[in-house]
Amino acid sequence: METAADSPSMISTPLRAAAFRRFVSANLISTAGSAMAPLALAYSVIEQGGGAGSLGLVLAMNTVPTIVFLLAGGLFADRLSRSKILFFGNLLAAGAQGALAVTVATGHATTASIAVCGFVSGTAASFIVPATQGAVAQIVPAEYLQQANALLRLPSNMVKVLGPVVGGFVVAASGAAWALAWDAFTFTAAAFLLLGLRLDAPLTTSGVLADLRAGWTGFWSRTWLWTYTAAGTVLVAxxxxxxxxxxxxxxxxxxxxxxxxxxxxxxxxxxxxxGTLVCLRWKPYRLLTVAVVASGALALPLAAMGWGLPLPVVLLTALVAGIGLDIAIVAWTTAFQQHVPHAEQGRMSAFNGVGERLAIPLGYLITALAAHSWDSQSVLLACAGMIAAAAVVNLCVPDVYRVNRLTGYDQSRITK
Structure with a gap:
C-alpha cells in the first residue's frame, strides 16, 4: 500500500492520505475500548473480593513488561515492519483482554489470573507504543506531522471523555466482563486495520549494542533530559x-x-x-518550564480525594489536572523534538520512557502496603505531596530555563 510519505505531492492535508485515515480509524477504535479498561480492570479485582494489595499487584504486573521490554520494542520498531508489529501487538492485547473477560464472566477470575493477563497486555504495549510513534512519520510527510499529531490527539481525547462514563455505567449495571470483552474486540479490529498499512521496515546501519551505547551517551549528556526523567520517575509513580x-x-x-x-x-x-485545544492556540516560549509546572497540577485531584472533599470539587480538580497534563505533554514533546537531534530521538525517547516507568511497580506495591497501615486518604495526600515536590525540585535545575522554543534561525542550534 502506498503511503503519503511516498508521494507527498498528492496530499494537502493528512486526512487526504488513505493510510493516515486508516491509522486514525484504528487509533479511535482502540481508544474506544481502552478508555473503559482501567475502570473495568479495577472493578474486576474488587468484584472477586480483592483490595488495595490485590489491585496493586495487578497494576504492577501490567507495568513491569513496559519497563523490561520497552527498549526491545524501540529497537524492533527501527528494524522490522511497524505495521506488522502493530498487528501482532494488538492481537496479543486482544487475546489477553478476551481471556480476562471470560474468566471474570465465568466467576473463575483470581488475583493471579488477572495479574497474568495484565502482564501479557503490558508486554503487548511495550511493542505497540514505539512502533506507533515511528509509524506516523512513515505515513505523513514531514511538513504535515504537527497537524497529523493534533488530528490523532483530539478525537482520541474526545473518546476518552465518554468512555469512562459509559464504562462506569456498564460495570455498575452488568459487571466488568462486558467492558473487558469490548476492549478485546476493539484491539482485534484495530489490528486488522493497521496490518493494511503495509509499512516497510526502516533501514538500519549499525548494531543493537552500538545504538544503545550512543543513545545512553546522548541521554546522559543532556542534564535537562535526565533530570526531567528523574523527576518523572517520582511524579508518574x-x-x-x-x-x-x-x-x-x-x-x-x-x-x-x-x-x-x-x-x-x-x-x-x-x-x-x-488542554489539547489550549495548545493549538498557545505557544509558550519556555517550553520545559511550562511542562514542569503544568505537570504539578496532577496533585490536585489526589489532594481533593485525600481531604474527602465533595464530588463536584473532585471533578473540578480532575478537570484542571487533565488540562495541566495535556499541556505538559505537548510542551515536553515539542521541547524534546526541537532540542534532540532527529537521529537520536528514538533511543533517547526509550530511555526517557523506561526511566519514568521504573518506580511504577514499586510505587503500586508500596502504596498498597501503606494502605493497610494508614487510611487511603492519608496515602493519597502523601502521593499528592510527592507530585508537588517532584515539580518544585525539577524547577531548581538551571537547564530547565534554557530549553525554550526554537524558531527559524534558532532551530539550527540544537542542544548538545
Missing amino acids: AWLAGFQLLGPLVAARQYAGARDWGLVQAAFACGLLA
Whole structure:
C-alpha cells in the first residue's frame, strides 16, 4: 500500500492520505475500548473480593513488561515492519483482554489470573507504543506531522471523555466482563486495520549494542533530559499509584463507586481535551518550564480525594489536572523534538520512557502496603505531596530555563 510519505505531492492535508485515515480509524477504535479498561480492570479485582494489595499487584504486573521490554520494542520498531508489529501487538492485547473477560464472566477470575493477563497486555504495549510513534512519520510527510499529531490527539481525547462514563455505567449495571470483552474486540479490529498499512521496515546501519551505547551517551549528556526523567520517575509513580490504585477504592468507600469514579475519569479526560485545544492556540516560549509546572497540577485531584472533599470539587480538580497534563505533554514533546537531534530521538525517547516507568511497580506495591497501615486518604495526600515536590525540585535545575522554543534561525542550534 502506498503511503503519503511516498508521494507527498498528492496530499494537502493528512486526512487526504488513505493510510493516515486508516491509522486514525484504528487509533479511535482502540481508544474506544481502552478508555473503559482501567475502570473495568479495577472493578474486576474488587468484584472477586480483592483490595488495595490485590489491585496493586495487578497494576504492577501490567507495568513491569513496559519497563523490561520497552527498549526491545524501540529497537524492533527501527528494524522490522511497524505495521506488522502493530498487528501482532494488538492481537496479543486482544487475546489477553478476551481471556480476562471470560474468566471474570465465568466467576473463575483470581488475583493471579488477572495479574497474568495484565502482564501479557503490558508486554503487548511495550511493542505497540514505539512502533506507533515511528509509524506516523512513515505515513505523513514531514511538513504535515504537527497537524497529523493534533488530528490523532483530539478525537482520541474526545473518546476518552465518554468512555469512562459509559464504562462506569456498564460495570455498575452488568459487571466488568462486558467492558473487558469490548476492549478485546476493539484491539482485534484495530489490528486488522493497521496490518493494511503495509509499512516497510526502516533501514538500519549499525548494531543493537552500538545504538544503545550512543543513545545512553546522548541521554546522559543532556542534564535537562535526565533530570526531567528523574523527576518523572517520582511524579508518574505517585500519580498512577494514587489515581489508578487508590482512586477506585476511595470512590467505592467514600462516593458512589463505579459510577462516580467513571465521572472523575471523564472529567480528567475533558481536561485532556481542553488542554489539547489550549495548545493549538498557545505557544509558550519556555517550553520545559511550562511542562514542569503544568505537570504539578496532577496533585490536585489526589489532594481533593485525600481531604474527602465533595464530588463536584473532585471533578473540578480532575478537570484542571487533565488540562495541566495535556499541556505538559505537548510542551515536553515539542521541547524534546526541537532540542534532540532527529537521529537520536528514538533511543533517547526509550530511555526517557523506561526511566519514568521504573518506580511504577514499586510505587503500586508500596502504596498498597501503606494502605493497610494508614487510611487511603492519608496515602493519597502523601502521593499528592510527592507530585508537588517532584515539580518544585525539577524547577531548581538551571537547564530547565534554557530549553525554550526554537524558531527559524534558532532551530539550527540544537542542544548538545
